[in-house]
Structures are given as C-alpha cells and as structure tokens.
Amino acid sequence: MAKIIKLDQHTANLIAAGEVIERPASVVKELVENSIDAEARNIEINLVDAGITEIVVSDDGVGMDPADARMCVEPHATSKIRDKQDLFRITTLGFRGEALPSIASVSHFRLKTSTDGHKGILYSLKGGAFVSEAVIACPRGTEITVRNLFFNTPARLQNLQSQSQELSHITDYVSKIALARPDIAFKLTKNDRVLLQTYGNGNLLEAISQVYGLEIAKHMLSFYESVGYFQVSGFASDLNVSRANKLQITIIVNERVIKNHAVTNAVLAAYKERLVIGRYPLVVLKISADPALIDVNIHPAKLEVRFSAENELLNLVTHAISYALHNSELIPEAEEKNPVPLPPAEEKAEEEFLDIGLEEETHFEDDLDELLRMFEVDQEEPRQYPKEELIKEEPQEPPRFEQQEYSFIEEEGERESLLPKMYYIGQLHGTYLLFQDEENFYMIDQHAAYERINYEKIKRELQKDRNISYELLIPIKLNFTISESLLLAERIEELRNLGIIIEDFGSGTYTVREIPIWIPKGSEREFVEEIINAVIKRGKVERIEFLDSLAKNLACKRSIKANQYLDKNVIDYLIGDLSRCENPYNCPHGRPIIVKFKNTEIEKWFRRIVT
Template sequence: MGKIQELDRQLANKIAAGEVVERPASVVKELVENAIDAGATEITVKVKEAGLVSIGVTDNGSGILEEDIPLAFGRHATSKIHNNHDLFHIRTLGFRGEALASITSVSRVTLKTCADNAVGHLVKIENSDMIEKTLTRAKKGTEVLVEDLFYNTPARLKYVKSLHTELGKITDIMNRFAMSHTHIRFKLESDDKVLLQTTGSGRLNEVMAQVYGMTIARDLIAINGQTGDYEVTGEIARPEHTRANRHYMSLFINGRYIKNFVLTKAILEGYHTLLPIGRYPVVAIDIKMDPGLVDVNVHPTKQEVRLSKEPELMELITRLIKEALLGQSLIPEITVPKKNKVLEKFEQQRFIYEQTSPVQSEDKPVVQEEKPHFPENIASPDVSQDEAQTRPFTVHEEMAVKDEKPVKREAADNETPAVSEPPAEPVNVPVRKLPMMEVVGQVHGTYIIAQNEEGMFMIDQHAAQERIKYEYFRERIGLVEQQVQPLLVPITLSFTRDEALRIEKHRDELAGVGLELESFGGSDYLVQAVPTWFPSHAEETIKDIIEYCLTHQSINLNKFREDTAIMMSCKKSIKANHYLRQEDMARLLEELAYTSEPYTCPHGRPITIKYSTYELEKIFKRVM
C-alpha cells in the first residue's frame, strides 16, 4: 500500500484555515469582503468578547440563491472567477473561495440569507458539515453568525492575544473598509457598544473624522490627479500630525487595502523635509487602475500586491502630495484642548454638517475686538499678492546674492519715449510664504517672539536658518557648471589605504557636489579649489562630505546632494543660546518668508508655532 493519501475534507479545511483564519479579525475581514462583493450598502458587524465568543456580520446585499448555498461552503467554490482571464483581472475583494469553508472548519456557523425579498433560508454548519437547513423569514441580504471560534482547534487559541489586542485588530480592519468604501454605511459594535458608525456619504474626510478625530479631520488636504493608467484621490494630513510608525498610512487599490514599500516611499518623498526623522504622516490614498496592471494573488492575505508601471504611479503620488502641500500655510497653531466630551461630539457633528451643507456656517465665536498696536513702519500683514511677489530677497551672511537686474527709470517729460521692446522672458520671482511679523524679542537665546494682527508667533532661530541655508546649498550643489575659487593654502587630507580605495570609488559623486580631489601620493589627497558657494572654513565641510562617502557602500547622486545640503546647513546655522540683535532677527524672518517651504527645518522639525489672538484670549480667560 502506498504512503501518499488524500486528506479528508475536514482536515484539509482546518489546514487551509491556518492561512486564512489567523484570528477573529481574519473572520471579520473575509465576511465583510463577501458583503461588499455582494453589493451591500449597509454592513453591520457585532462581536462578543473580541470575536472569540461570536462574530455577526449583516448586510443588505444580493443574498445567496438556494441552489448556491451548499456550494458557498465548499473549498475553492466561487462566483467570481471562471477562467484564467478573470484571475488576472480581479475586480472583487474575494476570489479564491476559501473563506467560508475555512471559517466553518474552526467554528459553529449560522447563515440566514434571502435573494428575492420573499423566502429566506437558514443553515447551520459545524465542523464543515451542514447540520440544519430550513426556510425562514428574512430581508434581502445575508446574515452570518460565527460562534465559538477555534473551539475544535485549541492549539490555535494559544496564539490569540488579549481581548484588547484582538478588538483593536478588528477595529483597524473596519476603519480601513470605511475609508476604502465611503459609500457604504458601516457599523461596528463590541459587546453592545458602538465603536464605529459611518453615514455612507461618500466623503473620505468625513470617515477620517470618525476614525482619527476632529483635530486631524480639520487639517486634511485633498489630492486628486491621474495619468493614462492611474487615478489617485485621497486625503493627507498636514505635516504637524505625525505618528511613530507607518500604520496610519492607508493605501487602497481598487478598494482593496494593500501594503507596498515603493508606494509608501513615494508618500514620504511627497512630504520630503516636512516630516521629522522617524515620524510618518496620516494619509488615506485610493488608487483606481486597470485590474490587469495589478496582481493581488501573491499572498494569502491579499494585502501584498505586485504592480506594473510602478515608477509612473510612484511619481504621480509624490507629485500630487508636493503640489497639495505647496499651496498651504503649514504653521502649526496651538489650540486650547477641549475637555468637554459633549462639546467634542458637537464639534464632530458640526464638521459633518459643514461637509453636507451647501452653505458654510457663518457662526463664529464672539471675540472682543482688541488688536495689538504696530509701529507705522511695520507693514500690514494683509499684503496683496502682487506686493508679496515683488518684495526684495536677501540671503543671510555669507550667502548674500547681488541684485544684477537693471533699475527701471521713468522717462522725463522732455524725453522721447523709447521704442517698446519685446517682453522679457518670465523670471522666477520669489513668493512670500509667511505673513508679515514684527519681532518682539528672544527667549533663552533660542526662540524669536514675533507678532501681527493674527496673533503671536514663536520661531526656532536655528531651524529657521537651517531652512534658509539648506535651500541655498541645495540649489547650488545641483548647478551643472560649478564656479570655483582657488584656496590660498591648499588643503591636504590623509587617509588609510582602505579609506583611499573607497574614496576612489566615489570620486564622481564627490565631483557632483563640487569637490575635486587630487591625488597627492600614497593615501593623501589635495584640495586646491572649492565652489564659490562653499561656506567659510571649508576644510571641516570637506571632511564631513568625505566621511559621508566612507560610511555608505553605494551612493545615489541626488540623495548625496540632498544629504550634503542638509549637513552643511545644520553645521553652519545659528545654535541655541545665541543672542541676536533685533535687526538680525528681523532679517532672519524676512529671509525665511521667501523660502519655498518655510515651515520645517530640513529634518522635518517645525520652525514656527502660532498662538492666535483668540487662543491667547481663551488662555487668559478674556473670552470663554
């Protein structure tokens, strides 16, 4: 007798369940996906004891026909795939036909379904066997009740975490469904307590208000764009709302929550230097694409996918985020926390009303009109766009740039007007990104205090100059033709033999940032000239740049230039506990105002924090 034998149906289902049903949240995921595929517009999930006692999923979808009920619980039985073409053009969330068979093998399942709004069917399944089937009264749709999960596989219970952890997993999955299918009304109840309830309005920002709270919801920025193959929509939070991990970065492809390292990298590149090191943004991005360009059948959980034309999609996501953030004023505003839970709920309901009402509410808190006095020589913060774009631009200290544009002279009365010349090519005139502010003083030689009619501002002087110098260095490092200046005394650098070999490997990258090394015998190098934009005391900067090369096995030139600009800006900026004169502080703020992203330093730390006049008055109880 041979050694190989076919497994019986029940044992095979239990083995398959090990891949599909890892925990209660896996059951919720599979059943909700079936409800969505059935065209449901209302889905309710009720769990007891984090799903270990029971999980109930009710929907108003198409229901299951009587003749299909036995097949629905068989392995690899599905209505969604009929041939090879369907497998590579998946338009549904479920498609393998394993979910119900796997769930029934490790629990007791009761299913009530109706496909015609007339006669319903009730079936009970235990250990993969149908033990009861009867007619029943039911509304159109399907109701699945899963009880005693893992009752016949006690070893599986050892891997189930605490009830709090398991309920968190279920809540997380339902949050993703709500964000990816905003047109569906979702409701999640745990032990008769409502944890999530959405309206099905189709508005992503409204769902995110339910999931993440009003603080983030009011600071969301919509993105929308497309190419020939992709359409990308979503909501991204302002950069002051960050988290310690990537968990709050939600990516959806054709309604399916997915994980993809390359697309996550594209999101982070969109925020660029606006995020602190080690912090991640809150985003929800939905990608619509031809199903033929994505393979979702590469992992049992169907979260990891394989994409075609990935670079094109990556570039689109990065560009949309950059463009969305570029048009925003990203100064964080300090607000007094609300302690009244009833008031917080009212704020959430008002936010939803504002999203649905065609006319925005004009109700605003009454604030006593008390405006700070400004000297006459301080310009009003209400500067027109034309005025803002024509203000002079200067660069601090060694980065001063000469204005070589000719001065326009008005013709005298007795002069013949000159023949008009063709208009010159448009020039990129710096745009003011920050409001006008009057410098008030300095705290601990570190923070500049400023004010205008909007309120009070605190500016980190080191971070401010880092941003100014970073943008200055970044622009000049990338110049195709570097202007160099000879050094009065050449710099000699000595290295070990191993270091010299690695330097030779990166000679081209070093030249790409304007650093030409000349061999000087053995393991020594000579630097006889540096770019004109190099800061003073160039030797320290050169050593830092070379040290960067020595600590990296491979170097991407663009990233090398970026990191070099950040390093140079950090080392050459004003440090904390450095007291400045009033005019120096004013000049620093003026230069910062004309940078492209004056809100964070190159490492993503905030530069400016705002206390509005209203918030200040609330702090001091001048308004209630």
C-alpha cells in the same frame, strides 16, 4: 504500499484555514468583503468578547438562493471568477472561494440569507460539517454568525492575544475599509456598545472625520492626479498633524485595502524635510488602475499586490501629495492656550464690579471738590521718627520653584573609568571627536557616545519600580484611533508605573497630567508619544526586553546628531559621562563608539616607517 495519499476535504480545509484565518479580524475581513461584493449598502458587525466568542456580520446585499447558499461553503466555490483568464482582471475583493469553508471548518457556523426579503434559508455547520437546515423568514441580504472560533484547534486558540488587542485588529480593519468605501454605511459594535459608525453618504472627508475625529479632518488636504493607467486621489494631513508610527497611512487600490512598502515610502518621500525624523503623516491614498496592471493573487489574505509600471505609479504618488503640501500653508500653527473660564458666580461679580466702576466714573468730576474737602487736614510740624522705625523689613517673597534639568546620580558611587587617559585635539566634520595620548590617536563618534550615555541612564530609570514624576502646568492632549484607544485603555497602569499619568477624555482623546522627571524639557510630547506608542505595540515580550528596547529608541531620539559642533566644556562632560558607562565602547545597537590608531600605523601611511 503507497506512502503518498490524497488528504480528505476536511483536513484540506483545516490547512487552508491556517493560511487564511489567523485571528478574529481575519474572519471579519473575509465576511465584510463578501458583503461588499454582494453590493451591500449597510453592513453591521456585532462582536461578543472581541469576536472570540461570537462574530455576526449582516448586510442588505443581493442575498443567495438555497442552492448558492449550500454551495458557498464548499471549497473553491465562488461566483467571482469563471476561468483562468479572470484571474488577470479581478474586480472583486474575493475570488478564491476559500474564506467561507475555512471559517466553517474551525467554528460553529450559521448562515441566513434571502434574495427577496420574505423567504430565506438557514444552514448550520459545526467544524465544516452540515448540522441542520431550515426555511425561515428573513430580510433581504445575508447574516453569518461565527461562534466558538478555533474550538477544534486549541493551539491557535491559546495563542490569541488579549481581547483588547484582538479587538484593535478588528477596529483597525473596519476603519480602513470604511475609508475605502465611504459609500457604504458601516456599524461596529462590541457587547452592544458602538465602537465605530459611518453613514455611507460617499463623502471621504466625512468618513475620515468619523474614523479619526473632526480635529484631524480639519487638517487634511485633498489631492488628485492621473497619468497613463494610474489615477491617485485622497487626503493627506498637513504639517500640524503627525503620528509616531506609519499605521495611519492607508493605501487603497481599486477599493481594496493593501500593504505596500514601496507605495508607503513614496508617500513619505513627499514629506521629506517637512516632518521631523520619527514623525509620520495621516494619509488616505486611493489608487485606481486597470485591473490588468495589478496582481492580487500573491498573498493568502490578499493584503499585498504587485503593479506593472510601478515606478511610474510611485512618482505619481509622491508628486501628487507634494503638490498638495506645496499649495497649503506650511507654517505649523502654535497651540492655542485658551483662558480658563470663570465660574458663573465670579463672572457675575466681575460684571457687577465693572458696571459700578462705569457709573462712578461719570460722577467723579462733580464730586472731586467735595472729596478734597473731606480729606483736608491742618498742617503740623514734621514729626521726628526714630531711626529704627524708618527701617522697615521688606516683605519676603514666597519661595519660587523652577523645573531644573534632571541629573542622574550614580547610586553606587563613581565607577572607575574604562577609557584611556587622552587629550582632546579637535572635531572632524562636526561628527567625530579627535583625541590623542603618547602612543595612539582616537576618534569618537559623538552621536554613538551620547546614545550610549542616554541609554544607560534611561534604562536605569525605566527599570525602577516607580518613576519620579511631576505634574505638568499645561497638560498634553493626545488623539488616538479607536484601535489604539482600546489597547491604551488596558495599559494605563503600566504607563503609571513608568511615571506617566494619563486620563481618558473619550472619543479617542487622552490627557497627560504627569510625566517622569528625566524627560528633557522641550521634548515632553515627543517622548510621551514614543513611550505610549511602544507600550501599545508591545506584544508578548518580557518586561526587561521591552524596557531595553524602549530605552534604545528614546536614547537615539535624545542624542545629538552628526554635523553638530560642540563646545570644549560640553566635550569634557561627554567624555566624563562616557568613561563611567558600563560599556563605553559600543552604542546600544552595537556600532563602535571609539576607534584607535597606533602612531606606528599613521607613520606607515606617510612612509615614515618602511616595513
């Protein structure tokens, strides 16, 4: 009996859905791309419970007649390509004919469409099987409703993330496709609350302001350059705006949002030695090229592409952005500290006081003689005062408090040194510390040593139930994208437990009021952004693992770098702290901190000992 069989179509659709439809954001992506291919100028996405319960995508595109509407949910049915030659010149966002049947196979699916704005057709499916159809009145365009996503694949449903995290994936995609198509008006709502809206006037900079905010848009630099078959354009942030991750580098190829590490690195190369390590720009990069030079048929979700003449494109991207930065003001602006406005009553009193002062000044000279006569006194013999009366107590100044560098105190007493007793003899290349004892020569990597010390200190502080914090004199203002704000909103309490008190000011703006006392002075913003970014990106990871990873990242940022010469006193403190670490031999990433050479080995190098 034959063991190999041909799978039925429903099973094949479920397998395809596993590749194409990973989460609610995948559904939104496929439906929005279909709307764009249908020449829509207005696209609305309505979500219930972050799309897990319901997703509705409606557009004003060309619509479908009843025959096409029924055919579109069949596997590999498409209007985008006709034969294999079209695969090499793809100009639409979709082309495989897998999306709609894959979505319909794992949901309750309803399709309404019309080509003339009067008479339309409605089809309902459940798990990929037709349930009903009807002729209805319908505006021109298409509306697709997806309910109870993954109702027949419980394992995938249970592995979805929280509503805020799933919603952040959707808002991230809609934000980027709105930047790719500023000529289309997008509206994204969740439970009847508008999350994002663009107006489709074709102005990319205006779309950037609607996605990232007006303050970000003010710091964007336009660029344009072309060579051969490639043309690059868009906007890149100046040096006053940066982020703690690369997520805001949006790459658009022929109006398709993609991910490409080589192109991302080409963008970052333009900012080399302009932004500090660990900071990344906001960039909207649009690449136009002949479709024959691009292969988009390499990823199920069409998120990755391959280029012909890729090196030429990468050089063009780096040069275009570098040129825009070179022609701009490269001196970062200092943050303005606006004076606190007076309350209306105090402001009015101050104005009245100034008015009175001006009036009296005009009569001052006329009344001077009269004032002197009023205060004339007869001369008397000088009065003798006891010595005790002449010595007056000086008024005591109120106590002054200054923020001191926080020192970590061992709660369990001094730990016994794990390092050998050795003597400092010098520093090599500003990177390695040199020591010796009677029988050995030692080299210590100063960055790795500092990293280990800071890692153990920060990890110990992070693992406390409640961190000691202090209120900032000037709060730190941070701006986030819509998707980041949604994730941050559900992590407020977690940040509070880490000692960071943060308040939502609306429109993606948050104000940090208090921070942990162990954050070093001068690095408050950098550390807070790093912590918030790590908390936002945290997935289903145990708290201990998460805090350990966060401590490693923060320790690396706080540690001194290579090519930095240290004072002898600093080195003594460094070795003292290192000797009390639980593991003074390796940095948190596993690299060695200290290397030992025996005297006999060194003597062999110089042939003082012949073996």
